[in-house]
Amino acid sequence: MASSVSPLAPAAFPDMPPIDGVRIATAAAGIRYPGRTDVLLALFDPGTAVAGVFTRSKCPSAAVDWCRDRIKRGAAGALVVNSGNANAFTGKSGRAATKLTAELGAKAAGCRLDEVFLASTGVIGEPLDASKFATVMDRLAATATSGGWHDAARAIMTTDTFPKGAAAMVRLGTSAVTICGIAKGAGMIAPDMGTMLSFVFTDAPIAPALLRSLLAEGVADTFNAVTIDGDTSTSDTLLAFATGTAAKRGVARIARASDPRLPAFRKGFVAVLANLAEQVARDGEGARKLVEILVEGAKSKQSARRIALSIANSPLVKTAIAGEDANWGRVVMAVGKAGEPADRDRLSIWFNGIRVAHKGARDPGYDEAAVSAAMKKPEITLKVGLGLGKGRDRVLTCDLTKEYVAINGDYRS
Amino acid sequence: MASSVSPLAPAAFPDMPPIDGVRIATAAAGIRYPGRTDVLLALFDPGTAVAGVFTRSKCPSAAVDWCRDRIKRGAAGALVVNSGNANAFTGKSGRAATKLTAELGAKAAGCRLDEVFLASTGVIGEPLDASKFATVMDRLAATATSGGWHDAARAIMTTDTFPKGAAAMVRLGTSAVTICGIAKGAGMIAPDMGTMLSFVFTDAPIAPALLRSLLAEGVADTFNAVTIDGDTSTSDTLLAFATGTAAKRGVARIARASDPRLPAFRKGFVAVLANLAEQVARDGEGARKLVEILVEGAKSKQSARRIALSIANSPLVKTAIAGEDANWGRVVMAVGKAGEPADRDRLSIWFNGIRVAHKGARDPGYDEAAVSAAMKKPEITLKVGLGLGKGRDRVLTCDLTKEYVAINGDYRS
Numbered sequence: 001m002a003s004s005v006s007p008l009a010p011a012a013f014p015d016m017p018p019i020d021g022v023r024i025a026t027a028a029a030g031i032r033y034p035g036r037t038d039v040l041l042a043l044f045d046p047g048t049a050v051a052g053v054f055t056r057s058k059c060p061s062a063a064v065d066w067c068r069d070r071i072k073r074g075a076a077g078a079l080v081v082n083s084g085n086a087n088a089f090t091g092k093s094g095r096a097a098t099k100l101t102a103e104l105g106a107k108a109a110g111c112r113l114d115e116v117f118l119a120s121t122g123v124i125g126e127p128l129d130a131s132k133f134a135t136v137m138d139r140l141a142a143t144a145t146s147g148g149w150h151d152a153a154r155a156i157m158t159t160d161t162f163p164k165g166a167a168a169m170v171r172l173g174t175s176a177v178t179i180c181g182i183a184k185g186a187g188m189i190a191p192d193m194g195t196m197l198s199f200v201f202t203d204a205p206i207a208p209a210l211l212r213s214l215l216a217e218g219v220a221d222t223f224n225a226v227t228i229d230g231d232t233s234t235s236d237t238l239l240a241f242a243t244g245t246a247a248k249r250g251v252a253r254i255a256r257a258s259d260p261r262l263p264a265f266r267k268g269f270v271a272v273l274a275n276l277a278e279q280v281a282r283d284g285e286g287a288r289k290l291v292e293i294l295v296e297g298a299k300s301k302q303s304a305r306r307i308a309l310s311i312a313n314s315p316l317v318k319t320a321i322a323g324e325d326a327n328w329g330r331v332v333m334a335v336g337k338a339g340e341p342a343d344r345d346r347l348s349i350w351f352n353g354i355r356v357a358h359k360g361a362r363d364p365g366y367d368e369a370a371v372s373a374a375m376k377k378p379e380i381t382l383k384v385g386l387g388l389g390k391g392r393d394r395v396l397t398c399d400l401t402k403e404y405v406a407i408n409g410d411y412r413s
Numbered sequence: 414m415a416s417s418v419s420p421l422a423p424a425a426f427p428d429m430p431p432i433d434g435v436r437i438a439t440a441a442a443g444i445r446y447p448g449r450t451d452v453l454l455a456l457f458d459p460g461t462a463v464a465g466v467f468t469r470s471k472c473p474s475a476a477v478d479w480c481r482d483r484i485k486r487g488a489a490g491a492l493v494v495n496s497g498n499a500n501a502f503t504g505k506s507g508r509a510a511t512k513l514t515a516e517l518g519a520k521a522a523g524c525r526l527d528e529v530f531l532a533s534t535g536v537i538g539e540p541l542d543a544s545k546f547a548t549v550m551d552r553l554a555a556t557a558t559s560g561g562w563h564d565a566a567r568a569i570m571t572t573d574t575f576p577k578g579a580a581a582m583v584r585l586g587t588s589a590v591t592i593c594g595i596a597k598g599a600g601m602i603a604p605d606m607g608t609m610l611s612f613v614f615t616d617a618p619i620a621p622a623l624l625r626s627l628l629a630e631g632v633a634d635t636f637n638a639v640t641i642d643g644d645t646s647t648s649d650t651l652l653a654f655a656t657g658t659a660a661k662r663g664v665a666r667i668a669r670a671s672d673p674r675l676p677a678f679r680k681g682f683v684a685v686l687a688n689l690a691e692q693v694a695r696d697g698e699g700a701r702k703l704v705e706i707l708v709e710g711a712k713s714k715q716s717a718r719r720i721a722l723s724i725a726n727s728p729l730v731k732t733a734i735a736g737e738d739a740n741w742g743r744v745v746m747a748v749g750k751a752g753e754p755a756d757r758d759r760l761s762i763w764f765n766g767i768r769v770a771h772k773g774a775r776d777p778g779y780d781e782a783a784v785s786a787a788m789k790k791p792e793i794t795l796k797v798g799l800g801l802g803k804g805r806d807r808v809l810t811c812d813l814t815k816e817y818v819a820i821n822g823d824y825r826s
Contacts, residue, residue: 059749059757089745089757091774124742125775229728234749315642315728315813316821323822329537332502333647336472344472345504361504362538400728401822402815409732409814 008282008290008378008398009162013153016167016180018146020203021045021243025144026155027136031129032084032122039133040155041140042079042199043109048243050076050117051212053219055236062087062094062128063118064235066102070114074208076241077111079199080104080118080133081156083184087120087128088234097130104133108141119197119237121158121184153182156197159407160185160283166275170204170268172254172261177204177246179268183276185228185283198223198238198276204265205244205253213257214269215240222273225305225395228284229404230313240269281396286403289321291396294383298391303340308395310338311382318400321382324375326351335384346387352380359387421695421703421791421811422575426566429580429593431559432614434458434656438557439568440549444542445497445535452546453568454553455492455612456522461656463489463530464625466632468649475500475507475541476531477648479515483527487621489654490524492612493517493531493546494569496597500533500541501647510543517546521554532610532650534571534597566595569610572820573598573696579688583617583681585667585674590617590659592681596689598641598696611636611651611689617678618657618666626670627682628653635686638718638808641697642817643726653682694809699816702734704809707796711804716753721808723751724795731813734795737788739764741775748797759800765793772800 023043031038052071054064080101087094098118105116120128153163164183169176183198206214219238247253254262282290293312298304311317314334320327328349335342345360352374355363374380436456444451465484467477493514500507511531518529533541566576577596582589596611619627632651660666667675695703706725711717724730727747733740741762748755758773765787768776787793 055749056752057746057749058752058755059745059760086742089742089760089770089773089775091758091772093774124745125770231727231729231743231746231750234746314644315817316644319818319822322818325822329499329502330644332472332537333470333644336468336470336647337644339469339471342471344502347472347502357502357538359504360502361506362502399822400818402818404728405732405735405813405815405818408729409736409738409812 005161006283006287008287010279013150013163014165014167016149016165017178019178019180019201019243020146021048021245022201022241023144023146024148024152025140026151027140029082029132029136031082031132037155038082038084039136039140040081040152041105041108041137041144043141043144044076044078044241045243045245048076048241049074049206049208049211050239050241051208051215052237052239053215055233057234059089059234061120061235062090062098063120064237066098066118067237070117073114075115076117077115078105078109079239079241080116081197082120083156083158084122085120085126085128086122086124086235088124090125090127093127097128100130101133104137108137117239119235121156121197121235124234149180149182156182156184158184159285162283164276164279164283166272168268168272170265172204172251172265175246175249175251177202177251177265179272181272181276183280185280196223196233196236196280200240200272202242203244203246204242205247205251206242206265207253207255210254210257211240211242214266218270218273222270222277226277226281227309227312227395227397228281278396281398284398285407286401287398288401289399290379291321291398292381293395293397294381295386296383296392297386297388299341299389300391301393304391304393305395306340307335307338307342307384308393310334311384312395312397315400318397321380322399322401324372326356326371326375328357331382331384341388342386343388348385348387350383351375352377418574419696419700421700423692426563426576427578427580429562429578430591432591432593432656433559433616434461434658435614435654436557436559437561437565438553439564440553442495442545442549444495444545450568451495451497452549452553453494453565454518454521454550454557456554456557457489457491457654458656458658461489461654462487462619462621462624463652463654464621464628465650465652466628468646470647472502472647474533474648475503475511476533477650479511479531480650483530486527488528489530490528491518491522492652492654493529494610495533496569496571497535498533498539498541499535499537499648501537503538503540506540510541513543514546517550521550530652532648534569534610534648537647562593562595569595569597571597572698575696577689577692577696579685581681581685583678585617585664585678588659588662588664590615590664590678592685594685594689596693598693609636609646609649609693613653613685615655616657616659617655618660618664619655619678620666620668623667623670624653624655627679631683631686635683635690639690639694640722640725640808640810641694691809694811697811698820699814700811701814702812703792704734704811705794706808706810707794708799709796709805710799710801712754712802713804714806717804717806718808719753720748720751720755720797721806723747724797725808725810728813731810734793735812735814737785739769739784739788741770744795744797754801755799756801761798761800763796764788765790
């Protein structure tokens, strides 16, 4: 298990204001480790809209199945999240566990069963004993209060080395709304499998359909543009809840895509997603470098994304960055294997602003000392210019260190 | 650089008979390191047929471009291979270097320029000084003799920890033909990039078109079914040369796909490719386990291949195997992310013959002690049953150890 906080962690957990209409409580239910906070309950005021995006894995967890079947109604009363057990690959018992958990959540919230949303993270293949939630649910419901984001972010951690939160205030006309989000990162401890979970909350009065499209649009360049090791989880879940309580303060409902206030809200919403996604990359297992991959001059944005992911998931590129080596030969390799249009003889590559390769060969002005100094920084921007078109994209990742192998392979030795 | 021989290496280099019509010599031309054998010259008798398959990288090396432009003629007079420099991403100077090398080779062999085939492996992006070949070419041509496979296999090594060779004798009617092959594996030393190179030789009198189809067919389930780290090289090259000299011993020419002797020849030919490909997996950087991934019950062979590659390239599966952990939760993850048809509730998983998961949940008879013992073996077979159809496939890989990260990331520290 990771013992120290990632050197790439933010200096402090951010100040996050409470959101009217959201009450939160956490507890230790002994899901996997005794005495460790492992359950998060969020209760929502009536009228709360919800939207969600989930893993594309063909083998999703039982909680993902549960949410996917209910997300289209767009109404939320409660959210129950546990760490310590992913309730994935658990067959019928997994489905029974989601039902029992949701029943407990519905009773606590006084809402319909299909207004309860669930997420689980932790070991795969172990039955989840949902009766453990029964022992804590009444107290959770009784003690739930506004705020408490730091505790909430802590409760969903597995091998994360720091809790992840982000907030934004957005002025809508004469009033303002708040957006708060928490996330957990891609961490694994044997025989556990971490999963990416994120929950975003706002008091903005926004129609479920609009929330849905904001989320689908916002996730593409934030969470879906982060990769630690290319291993997609069975449980990835991002849920957005909008209580609408800002309406009480005079914020008119946002019901149409043409609403002139929507761009400002979108900007704040996406900023929170982007901030959380970057924190996930900063807490990649064993990470010592935050790596931003920029691809420009591709045939299309989609093509740029595929090339950026090919670079970001290349073990050879990631180990080179861990070794503080501007090994652009490996970048060429990763561009070449992506299967997307690329012309070797137009390719240029930069590390932290220093051009190391130009038009298919080493840059004539290559300065080893300057490049070496640039590679020592904790944040590396690797830019590739393809020189073919106007497609560009950006992906965040981290380096591949011996600590990654130790975290994921050492537990049996 | 890897200092000790892989624990997965064969006990000894195989006995490999000479092939009539092929003469070989090696030399130290000082391409990168002084005093290290780094050039291989093979000279072929007139009438030698050649076929080749090359990297699918969009950024191929200059040598790959050279060969691809000339392979369709199907006639070979010489092969020149160097280690120490990949002549990749070298622009115009790289093209000039291939031309000069081929001119030297054509002069040495007394053949046409477009009957000379080239391969280079080593650092990317450094200009290759082909004039160094001039200093050794005459002596190479003068000393080239039949046999010498061990020296040839050594001359093309980079971070390989052992030379790789394989041979087969195939009876064709009343006489026999010989097939000999050498290969180099996937090894990298900073700032070098290893590449997969393999050369197969036979005295069988076989038409170029048939050799071509045998090669294309044979590579699919051998070299193309091996992955060390999912990083496709710029320089992967597999060339097959058939001198046809067995005709002098009465072996009639194989000119038609319906020739009744072809299945026997194919079997021997593919066995040599499979043997070499397995040796490449056994010499993966930092490898301590040879891992065979079997996928059964898929919708198609292609679907089974994609799922097998998703498992074989998963850093989480590979580190788990390094940790001797039968972590089938990570296998489920890798099946799920492959994007191919899969039904969680029909999935079964075996490690070295022990079923650990069945129909979407942990196997009821799961025995931790038995599984732990099985995982300690140096060779691991990981079988996945999808229960959907009749598609099956097999991929070879190795585990992911701290040594892999050290080999590819430590050189700057």
